[in-house]
Amino acid sequence: MEQLKTIGRELAMGSQGGFGQSKEFLDLVKSIGESRSKAEEDRIVLNEIDTLKRRIAEPDIPKRKMKEYIIRLLYVEMLGHDASFGYIHAVKMTHDDSLVLKRTGYLAVTLFLNEDHDLIILIVNTIQKDLKSDNFLVVCTALNAVCKLINEETIPAVLPQIVDLLAHPKEAVRKKAVMALHRFYRKSPSSVSHLLSNFRKRLCDNDPGVMGATLCPLFDLVTTDVSSYKDLVISFVNILKQVAERRLPKAYDYHNMPAPFIQIKLLKILALLGNGDKQASEHMYTVVGDIFKKCDSASNIGNALLYECICCVSSIYPSPKLLEAAADVIARFLKSDNHNLKYMGIDALGRLISKPEIVEQHQLAVIDCLEDPDDTLKRKTFELLYKMTKSSNVEVIVDRMIDYMISINDSHYKTEIASRCVELAEQFAPSNQWFIQTMNKVFEHAGDLVNIKVAHNLMRLIAEGFGEDDESADSQLRSSAVESYLRIIGEPKLPSLFLQVVCWVLGEYGNADGKFSASYITGKLCDVAEAYSNDETVKAYAVTAIMKVYSFEIAAGRKLDILPECQSLIEELSTSHSTDLQQRAYELQALTELDGHPVECIMPLDASCEDIEVDRNLSFLDGYVKESLEKGAEPYIPENERSGIFDISNFRSQEQHEVSTHSLRFEAYELPKTSVPVGISPVPLTSSSELVPVPEPSYYREAQQMPSVSSSSDAGPSEIKLRLDGVQKKWGKPSYSSPATSTNSASQKPVNGVTQAEGMTTGNPRTREISYESNRTQVEISPEKQKLAASLFGGSSKTEKRASSSTGNKVAKASNLTTSKAAASAFTDTVVEKSHPVQPPPDLLDLGEPSVTGSTQAVDPFKQLEGLLDPSQGTSSGNAVGTSKAPDVISLYSDMYTTEQSGGLVQSPSSDGLDSKSTSASVNATLHSAQSNKGPNAKDSLEKDALVRLMGVTPSSPNPNLFKDLLG
C-alpha cells in the first residue's frame, strides 16, 4: 500500500516536472530507486556520468542548467561514483555573482574537495573576497567553506578576515566566525595560538548564541590545559545559573527546557574544571543541585541534561548530597522501559563505580540489561562489568563474557572482549585450573584474534606456575594443562595460536609425569602436524615438541620407539620447501640417533625457565682476540666505520656508499678473497683478478664489508661464487654473496696478494683504534634500547636485572614475568616474518639476521664471528677439514632455542635489526660457553655455524658427521 502511494506520487510529480527539477533528473532518481540490483544501479549511474560529461563540456550552458548539472554530480558522487571531471565547474560556480549559484558552487566544492586538493588554490582567493562581502549571507557561505577547505598552509590567508568577523554586527556571522576559528584550532593549534584570548572575549558576547558557540572551543581548550582556565569557573557557574533560571530569551528554549545544549556544554566544562579540585567544585554544587531538581525527566532532552549532571557529579570533588541525587536519577534510568535510558543508566553507573553501594543497589537491573536482546545495551553492560571485576566475581563475569564472545561474529568486538577476558583472568584468576580452562576457551573461540603475547604468557605461566614455591602445585598445574590439551587437540579447526601453545606444552610436559606414554603424545603431535599441514608455524612447533619428547625419553634411558607416522612426518618435512621445517626435521632425525648424555645437554628437561646469562661484550673472547692481535691479526672494524676510513675525502664514493646501503648496487661484486685452510693448495691470485677488475680502493672496502661465510674452499674461486649466489638469494642480503675473509686471512696468508696486504697495513693503526671505540659505544647503546623496548612492551628494564643475576637461579617472579613478555614479543617479530607470504621463511639460523632494510650502523654478527673463525684454522690445522664439515649441533640448537623457548631464553626485546643481531650472536656464543665443558669450544662452533649456513640450504641427505664432535 505504502509503495503504491509512493508510485502514485512519483507519477504525479513526473507529469508536472515537480520540485523545479528537470525531467531528466527526475527520471534518473526514479530509475535508481527502481533498480533491483547494485549492478543495475551502477549501470544507470555510469550512464548518467557519460551524459553529464558530454553536456557539461558544451559551450554556453545557461547558468540554471549548470546548477542542475552540479547537483546531479553531487548525487552521482553520493552514490559512490567518481565525478572529478566536474570539479572545476563547481569551482567556477563559486565565482558567480548570483547568490544561488555561489551557494551551489560552495556546497559542491565543500562536498567534492578535500583541503589538500589542487583546486583549492583557485578557491582561496574567492573565499577571501567573499569574507569581506557586505552581504552577510555571502560571508556565512564563505565561512562554511572555510571550515572544510582551508588547511594548515592556507589558514594565514584567511585568518585576518576571520578575526575581523568576530566583531561583525550580525550575531550569526560572529557565531560562525568563532566556530571557524575553533576549526582552525583543531586543525593546527599553533596557527591560532595567539588568538585564543578571543574565545574568552566572545564568552561575554551580548548574544547568547555566540556565547554558546564559544563553549565548544573552550571545552577543547580546557580539555588540553585545565589549570589555565580555573579562573573561569565562577563565570561558567554564573552563566549556567542564568541559563537554568530561564534568563535567556524564549527563542532559546527547546522542548520547554532553557537552552539545553548550552547547559550540557557548560556541565561538560565544569566536570573538567572541578575534577579533583575541591575549591572549584564547591562553587558548582548549588547550581548542579538546582538542575537536578528542575529537570523535566519526561522529555528526552531533560534526561540528556540529567545524565550530563551525573557525569559532572562523578567527575568533580564528591558531594554526598549530589551523589545521592545522581543515584536517584540512575535508578530512574535503569527502571525505565526505554532502552535509551537504560543505556544511559548503565553508562552512568560505570562512572560511579567507586561507590559500590550504589552499584549494588542495581544488581538486578544490570543483570536484566545483560540479558537484553539489544546488543548496544549488552555491550555497555559488559563494559560496566569489566570495570567492576574483582577476584570475588571474576569467574562469573569472565564466563559471561566468553559466552557472549562465542555468540557474536563482529571480529572487532570479539577481539576486544577476548583481550578483556584474558586481562581479567590474568589479574584475578582464583585458581590455576580455572585460569587454564578460561584461556583454553578464549583461544578455542577467538584464537586468531588474540595477541600472540597472550599465548606466550600462557606458556610462561604453565612453565613457571603461579609463583607459589610449591613444586607439586606447579606440576599439578602442568599435568592438568596437558590433560585438557590432549582432550581438546582432536577437535577440528583450532586456531593456529592455540595449537602452538598446545604443542609447546605437550612437548615440554607431555610425558613429564609419566601418565602418558611418549608414543601417545608424539602420535597426537603428528596428528596435529598432519591436520594443519598448511600452517608452517604449527608444524614447526609440533616437530620441536616431538623432538623434546624423544629427547626426554632418551635422557631417561628408555628405548626410543618412533612411530611410523612420525617417521613419515620427518621424511616429509626434510624435503619441505620451508628451510625452517627442514632444519627442524634434520635436527630431530639426528637427535634420535644419539644417546643419553649428549641429548641431555642439547635438550635439558624443563629448562624453559632457566636463565641464560648473556655476555654482550663477548668478554670471554678477550684473551683470544688479544692473542690474535699480537700475532698480527687485523682488528675488527664495525661496518659503519669502514667506508669512512678509506674514503673520507672522497665525496663520490661516500655517496656511493650511501646508495649501496639503501638500494640496489650497480657495481659488480668483488671476487671473494679465499681463505684457504692449510693443506689445501692456494688459489692462484691471477684468476681472481682476471675475473673482476675493479679499482683497488673500492675493492678493499667491499672486501671489508663482506663477512666470512665459507672457510672450506677447495674449489676454485669461480665455483665459490656460484655457490654463494645461491646463498645470497636465499637470505636476500647482498653481503652474503662474497665469502671474503677480510681481515685475518690477508695478513696470515700472503697468497692473497701483495697489493691487498699493503692496503691492510696502511689502514691498520687507525682502524684498530676505531674498532675499539665503536665497540664501546655499541655496548653503551644496547641497554638503552633494551629499556626502550622493554618499556614499549610493558616491562621496565628487567632484562638488565636478569642479565646481572647470577646463573641458573630463578629470578624474582615479577622480573621474570616482564622479561619473558618481552622475549615473547621479540618472538612475535620472527613469527610475523615467517608468516609473511612473499619473503622466504627465514631459516632458524637466521634469527639474528637483519631485515633487508638494515641500516649502515648495523653491525654484522658474522663480522664478529669472523675474527673467531680464521685463527682456528691457523692453529688447529690438522683437523681443519674435519671440523669444518661437522656442523655443531649445539650452536644450531642454540639458535633454534631462541626462537622456540620464549619462556626461558633472554632474547633482547629489541625492535630493530641492530640489537637483535648482536644479541643473537652473543646468545649463540654464550649459550655455547655455558655448555662448553662438554661441547667443543666457542670458536669452533661458530665457525661451523657459519658453515651450516651454507650447508643448511639444501641438504639432500642427513649428514653423517653431525654430532661427531659431541660423540668423539
Place this chain on the structure above:
Amino acid sequence: MIKAVMIINTQGKPRLAKFYDFLTVEKQRELIRSVYGVLCSRAESASNFIDADSIFGPDSRIAYKHYATLYFVFVFDSCENELAMLDLIQVFVETLDKCFTDVCELDIVFNYNKLHTILDEIIFGGQVLETNSAEVMKAIEEISKLEAASNSLTLKTVSGWRNR
C-alpha cells in the same frame, strides 16, 4: 564533535551523506554500507545508540532514528551527549518537516541542496550551531528569498535578518 550525518533509506540507498572530515568517495561508500548493515539488523525496540568503533575508528558512536522509509544517522565522538544527539536529529527532522510540509523521502531526494542548507544551519563544521527549528526556518526562508531576488537582480546589502 559530530563526525558525519547520513540519511539512508530502508533499502540502503544513501539520501544524504555529509562527513565533517574529508574521506574519499570509496571510503564514504564503504562506511555508509557498513552503517546500513548494522542498522537493518537492529530490532525496533532496541536503543537508538550503537558503538561504532569498528566502523569509524576508536571513540565513535552512532545515534539514529528511523522515520518511515528513512534512517537518520549521526556519528559523533564522546564529546557529545547521546541523548542530546537524538534531540538534534529531532530538530533536523522537525525543520525538514516544516520546510517541506509533511516531508517524505522524495522531498529529500529532489531538494538535495536545500537539505544541505538546512543541515549547515544546524551543524557547522562538526559542532552544533542552532537547535531551534523555528530559528533555522527563519534563516532558510531568508536565504530562499534572497536567492530568488538575486536571480533577477544583482546582490544588494541585506539587513534585518533574525531579530530575537
